[in-house]
Amino acid sequence: MSVVLNPLIKPDPLPPAFVPGPVGTHITIRNLTKYFAGAPLYEDFNLNIPKNKIVSVFGPNGCGKSTLINMIAGLIPIDSGEILFDGKSLSETKIGYVFQNYREALFPWMRTIDNIAYPLKLEGKSKAEVAQRMEELIVSFDVNFDLKRYPYELSGGQQQTASIMRALAPKPEVLFLDEPFSALDFEMTLFIREKLQDVFMQTGTTMLLVSHDLEEAVYLADQILLLTKRPTSVAEILNYNDPRPRTIETLTQPSFIEAKKLSLEIFQREVRK
Amino acid sequence: MQDTNRWNPARLMPLIGPVVLFLIWDVVVRFKLIPPILLPSPWATLGALFSGLGGGSLSGDFAYTLLRTTEAFLIAAVSGVPLGVLLGSNERAYRSVEFVIDFFRSTPSSALIPLFLMIFGVSDINKVAIAAFGALLIVLFNSAYGVMNARKQRVMAAKVMGASRLQIFKDVLIWESLQPTFVGLRSAVSMSLVIVIVAEMFIGSERGLGHRIIDSQQVMNVKDMYASILAAGALGYVLNIIFLVFEKRIVHWSGR
Numbered sequence: 001m002s003v004v005l006n007p008l009i010k011p012d013p014l015p016p017a018f019v020p021g022p023v024g025t026h027i028t029i030r031n032l033t034k035y036f037a038g039a040p041l042y043e044d045f046n047l048n049i050p051k052n053k054i055v056s057v058f059g060p061n062g063c064g065k066s067t068l069i070n071m072i073a074g075l076i077p078i079d080s081g082e083i084l085f086d087g088k089s090l091s092e093t094k095i096g097y098v099f100q101n102y103r104e105a106l107f108p109w110m111r112t113i114d115n116i117a118y119p120l121k122l123e124g125k126s127k128a129e130v131a132q133r134m135e136e137l138i139v140s141f142d143v144n145f146d147l148k149r150y151p152y153e154l155s156g157g158q159q160q161t162a163s164i165m166r167a168l169a170p171k172p173e174v175l176f177l178d179e180p181f182s183a184l185d186f187e188m189t190l191f192i193r194e195k196l197q198d199v200f201m202q203t204g205t206t207m208l209l210v211s212h213d214l215e216e217a218v219y220l221a222d223q224i225l226l227l228t229k230r231p232t233s234v235a236e237i238l239n240y241n242d243p244r245p246r247t248i249e250t251l252t253q254p255s256f257i258e259a260k261k262l263s264l265e266i267f268q269r270e271v272r273k
Numbered sequence: 274m275q276d277t278n279r280w281n282p283a284r285l286m287p288l289i290g291p292v293v294l295f296l297i298w299d300v301v302v303r304f305k306l307i308p309p310i311l312l313p314s315p316w317a318t319l320g321a322l323f324s325g326l327g328g329g330s331l332s333g334d335f336a337y338t339l340l341r342t343t344e345a346f347l348i349a350a351v352s353g354v355p356l357g358v359l360l361g362s363n364e365r366a367y368r369s370v371e372f373v374i375d376f377f378r379s380t381p382s383s384a385l386i387p388l389f390l391m392i393f394g395v396s397d398i399n400k401v402a403i404a405a406f407g408a409l410l411i412v413l414f415n416s417a418y419g420v421m422n423a424r425k426q427r428v429m430a431a432k433v434m435g436a437s438r439l440q441i442f443k444d445v446l447i448w449e450s451l452q453p454t455f456v457g458l459r460s461a462v463s464m465s466l467v468i469v470i471v472a473e474m475f476i477g478s479e480r481g482l483g484h485r486i487i488d489s490q491q492v493m494n495v496k497d498m499y500a501s502i503l504a505a506g507a508l509g510y511v512l513n514i515i516f517l518v519f520e521k522r523i524v525h526w527s528g529r
Contacts, residue, residue: 073433074432074433075429075432075433094435095433096433096434097430097433097434099426099429099430101426104424104426104427105426105427105430106430107427107430107444107445107448108526108529109448109451109525109526118434118444119434119435122434122435122436122440123435150525150526152526152529166434170434
């Protein structure tokens with residue numbers, strides 16, 4: 001332990017004044033700092049995440065895309081800084097989280113329907129309320145598999161669908177998705193991507209999506225957040241405004257191709273730095 | 274779906290081992306490769322086993338051993354599982370007792386028999402107590418590790434849904450620990466049986482399979498000795514099977 005015998009007598013620096021985001025901001029991240037193994041991963045990182053939009057996070061390997069959303073979701077502690085949701089703290093905010101590895105995210109000792117209802121039970125909702133919400137979710141996800149089964153009896157895509165339903169059950173203000181499609185085959189990826197877009201169009205829930213697939217990141221996004229190598233900062237924020245519902249045709253639209261090309265250029269510029 | 278009722282020669286495969294064993298045994302006895310005073314014929318042994326278990330005095334000794342094993346196991350399970358789960362959910366608490374648990378878990382319980390003799394005297398309680406002690410540490414260890422090694426992501430999933438520490442404990446940790454707990458219980462029941470048999474042999478006992486084995490050996494009643502050994506083996510085997518069946522029903526998600 002080192003003891004400072006003669007500390008410099010100097011007033012503490014004033015904490016930086018809180019700078020609110022522009023109108024329509026949902027999540028404000030201010031002066032976020034996070035060290036990993038002694039090296040800075042994020043240092044004085046600032047970001048505004050817009051409300052009722054899907055933001056895709058994209059960046060070089062190891063830049064901490066998942067770490068970023070995990071810190072916002074409170075799964076990884078931050079060293080310093082402030083993260084607010086409409087001015088509220090995380091504990092006052094209802095969030096949903098979809099993990100990449102659905103096998104280890106669902107509870108295999110509960111039936112799938114009870115897994116989905118679990119966050120509602122935590123909230124202390126009555127049986128009737130839970131049943132009504134389940135019915136709504138089943139309709140909006142157009143579920144055609146048996147939710148009375150245990151998760152391990154379902155296919156990967158069905159399990160991930162259930163994970164998303166569980167995350168959305170309590171009507172969260174923000175939905176976090178950490179590479180939700182990377183463990184799925186292509187057919188299931190397409191299917192769940194559409195479901196997610198449907199739900200977004202119905203509810204407008206703010207979503208934060210980490211993806212390693214650029215096409216998928218752009219396809220779903222209103223905003224593409226491109227990150228630099230570590231210590232990570234924002235390389236660029238691209239807006240992509242093609243109307244929803246986006247379809248297979250969207251993938252060949254000049255505007256889509258343009259957004260994807262631009263993202264790729266920025267990504268490559270950052271990787272080569 | 275395959276028709277499981279159809280006769281399939283492959284289903285007889287597990288029987289080959291025991292049949293071959295008995296045939297070798299029979300040949301050895303028939304050609305007097307081992308003097309009959311040391312090894313009776315398999316048929317005489319099986320006869321002694323079945324007549325003994327079907328109302329003979331062997332059944333009484335069998336029941337005593339089963340009772341002691343069950344008592345020891347229940348004591349170990351009822352105290353070990355909750356204690357293990359509690360210790361496991363507080364890793365610092367577990368670390369503080371880890372050495373003691375590991376040390377006594379590694380100590381052969383039979384080495385402690387004289388110590389238990391001093392504490393409990395030559396009594397029935399003694400045999401149950403030492404078996405329960407040996408089994409307890411196994412249960413404790415497995416349950417604690419089951420909780421500590423719970424999939425971090427399931428705990429995170431519960432946390433992100435707003436579960437409190439207590440809710441995470443009862444909705445996730447306990448369930449995650451079930452499978453290792455069952456492994457512990459299964460080892461514990463085997464351990465209880467081993468120690469009960471040893472204790473019956475060497476701690477002045479009037480009943481029990483251990484007592485019967487050593488008694489018949491003393492008077493060279495080898496037929497009864499082998500029958501008792503087979504009875505002890507069958508008991509251990511059946512207890513293990515029972516636990517496997519329970520485990521498969523309760524921890525239905527295991528391995529999937």
